[in-house]
């Protein structure tokens with residue numbers, strides 16, 4: 624009888640210790656819309672590894688890729704309301720929540736990636752990130768999506784005129800839509816999760832995304848022509864729910880998170896730069912016909928977009944980002 628009681632006591636102690644450990648564990652769900660072999664996923668995996676190592680597995684990052692938890696807009700809303708802890712999204716759909724990121728959406732505004740990184744990592748980038756605080760979110764950092772390139776199923780695009788009448792899927796963003804209207808295309812805003820099918824069924828003729836996304840989303844299966852326009856630079860914003868950040872995480876955990884995020888941000892940008900070197904070759908091998916467009920003609924053609932959105936974006940904000948790259 625004594626032995627049995629002892630055994631029960633030991634079991635209870637072990638059970639209690641187990642629950643305490645389990646209760647201490649913090650799961651951070653992070654959603655994104657692109658493929659498991661994309662730069663977002665790799666960067667987040669790296670962040671998860673760093674967080675796990677620094678906390679002895681106490682903080683666990685759970686990644687939901689390929690729009691499993693909905694569109695970027697859904698994910699931003701989720702993080703804002705606290706039904707989702709974290710997301711990594713292009714800055715463009717944040718236009719539905721704040722105007723502060725719009726400066727990145729102007730065509731060709733970012734030309735020098737390294738100088739832009741420094742600006743985004745400094746006080747100006749912080750100011751922009753802090754615009755989401757009032758929406759219940761904390762902007763942890765600006766990662767990279769990349770320079771956006773144009774693909775379509777109809778014809779090579781070398782000059783703006785080649786775009787006339789093409790239906791192009793875009794992110795939900797007024798400047799992106801305005802830019803493609805100005806270029807003579809039919810802009811079709813649509814969540815990324817619907818894009819492959821839309822291209823396959825010819826609901827749209829084309830789309831624009833960084834090469835890594837064109838490759839990992841297998842767009843070569845449904846798009847023949849790739850034009851290396853680099854017309855927009857898309858930053859990727861890592862957003863976390865504000866209450867979760869301030870109330871669930873301790874000060875020590877926030878410090879660990881901040882340090883891991885900075886390392887993962889640099890790692891992800893490096894990954895993008897490295898992989899980019901092989902992507903044009905890869906996409907060619909997958910059967911795409913590649914065009915080096917006349918960028919000067921595109922730059923000239925989009926100048927009215929700057930006039931149109933100058934007031935909304937803010938003249939000073941535009942000038943600051945341009946000057947930062949001089």
Ligand code: EAX
Nearest residue numbers: 656712713768794815832
């Ligand atoms: O942020 O929607 C898009 O085209 C984005 O580039 C993608 O979701 C990653």
